[in-house]
Amino acid sequence: MEGDAPGGGEGLTLLGLWASLFVIRARIALNLKGLTYVYTEENLSDKSELLLKSNPVHKKVPVLIHDGKPVCESQIIVQYIDEAFPNVAGAPILPSDPYDRAVARFWASYVDDKLYRTWVPIFRGRTAEERVQAATQVVAVLQTLEQAFKKCSKGKPFFGGDSVGLVDVVLGGHLGWLYATEAICGVKVVDATKTPLLVAWAQRFCALDAVKGLIPDVDRLVEYNKTRRAGLGLPLLLPYVELQQ
Amino acid sequence: MEGDAPGGGEGLTLLGLWASLFVIRARIALNLKGLTYVYTEENLSDKSELLLKSNPVHKKVPVLIHDGKPVCESQIIVQYIDEAFPNVAGAPILPSDPYDRAVARFWASYVDDKLYRTWVPIFRGRTAEERVQAATQVVAVLQTLEQAFKKCSKGKPFFGGDSVGLVDVVLGGHLGWLYATEAICGVKVVDATKTPLLVAWAQRFCALDAVKGLIPDVDRLVEYNKTRRAGLGLPLLLPYVELQQ
Known part of the structure; x- marks a missing residue:
């Protein structure tokens, strides 16, 4: 290629x-x-x-x-x-206004500092309680991101407004694992009753041509998580075995 | 003002x-x-x-x-x-070339991810051993930054080349606490025998008009650390008391 x-x-x-x-x-x-x-x-x-x-x-x-x-x-x-690559197809990922760029960087950084770190014990926690606790915290982080979406999108489809921006890309990368969390530990974190705007955003985001085929299926992530946990010497915890059957 | x-x-x-x-x-x-x-x-x-x-x-x-x-x-x-503020006095803090910007962001991010996180137990560690171990790790991180300086500066005075760049500003902010580490836990981390280029860089950096008066004195930081540890309910560990006397 x-x-x-x-x-x-x-x-x-x-x-x-x-x-x-x-x-x-x-x-x-x-x-x-x-x-x-x-x-x-x-x-x-x-x-x-x-x-x-x-x-x-x-x-x-x-x-x-x-x-x-x-x-x-x-x-x-x-x-x-x-x-x-400023002159190729597609809108800029970062906005041109310095303040809007700072706001986008703030929420992108929040995704790494809070969402990812909070989520990690779901992947490699040692106890079922640790995983469920992490999932509960992830919901709280997503509720903060729901408010951020409201402010950043200003009624438009994406964090970046009419087009996909830095926060969309950074948060969007997590979606497969967020969807898989319910199967892994029994807690639904992508939940329309708690974060309706984010759930609708996630559907729009996953339907984009640039995203299609990149967000892995839940089943594949669940299997990957089992394999990785075995490799790390971690116990295979319920409930994801139950849900898979 | x-x-x-x-x-x-x-x-x-x-x-x-x-x-x-x-x-x-x-x-x-x-x-x-x-x-x-x-x-x-x-x-x-x-x-x-x-x-x-x-x-x-x-x-x-x-x-x-x-x-x-x-x-x-x-x-x-x-x-x-x-x-x-692109048009005020002073050279740009980030370079104009996208690749050079990515390299600057990489090392700036390394300072937060590795240097700061490694250093934290020196400030609020629970045992003297924990603090000394952290200080030893800080030296290793600084040795990696010594190599980064060699590559980024290309023989010029700063990470940013002839003028101060993002990595200079981000690492420079740590200098007071790095200097104070010896008083706090007895391990010299800013050490010309281990990181000669960084030690010389730090002297140049602190002498800049834009920096003068901003890097706090070691004595003041040591006192601040004692007060904060007391506030956090942490023990007052040797050796910084010894060194202060």
Whole structure:
């Protein structure tokens, strides 16, 4: 694929992992810009030399390699894509007004600082109670994001207004795992009775051409979580086994 | 002071705390741009209505209020100052090239993710061992930043090259506390035998007009740490008492 990209995307390679919410963000941003890229799936148990060389500090995916130069960390990659390809298809991911940019960065940062950190024990908690407690906290974080959506979108379809912005991409990357939370620990976190605007936003977001096929199915994430927990020596906790049957 | 600023800085208020490394970053950025601002010292035990209203999500300093609109989170504030005031005195804080911007954001993010998180137990660790272990890890993080300095500065005085950039501002905000670490727990972390380039950089950085007077003295930080530990119900651990006598 390399070299035949429309819109200036030649020389783009993404090192990723299908289940990683951070990788999904980078892929959505590349799609929004209409950029063609080579996607390489990494094996976290046997990381490639290219990954270790490209991200020697964190040794993590995603890494975007553009003309041989690596860019690491998902939010930095999304901003890089927006800044390095300003003249391709698709609206800018960050707004042009400095204050609007600061607000977008604030909520994008909130997703990483609060939503992701709160959610992690659902993935790798040691007890069922720990997972349920985390899921309850995730609902509270999403309720804050519901208010943020109200303010940022101003009645329009996305956090970015009429088009998808940084917060949409960053939060959107989480959707698969948020949907999977009910199967994993029995708590529905994407819940129209608690966060109706976010639930409607999530449906709109997942229906976008740039997003289709990137948010993994719940069943696949549940199986992945079981495998990862086994690999980490963690117990296979109920209720997701019950729900799967 | 409000209203008489040179260079377009009218209507700027910063809610801060003298000892906060995050607040220091914002103040350095404002100074680099030559902006005049009203500085309001907050009392963390009795936060102002303005702080609670301006940063309802985190309730933390710094908050920059520009023409009535709040900007929160130190790295977002620094970027906001750079983007909202492009035509005032001082070189841009972020480089113009998208790849160079991504690299600057990567190392700035590394300072928050690794240096700050590693350093926290020095401030509020429960045992002397915990503090010493944290200090040892801080040295390792600084050694990684030494290598980053070599690559980013390319033989010039700052991470940003000839002028101060995002990484300089973000890491520079930590310097007071890094210097104070030896007094607090007996481990010298700013050590010319281990990170000679960073030590020389720190001296250059602290000598800048935009920085002078903002990096607190070690004695004052040590006293502040004692008071905060007492407030948090933490034991007053050696060796900083010994060193102070």
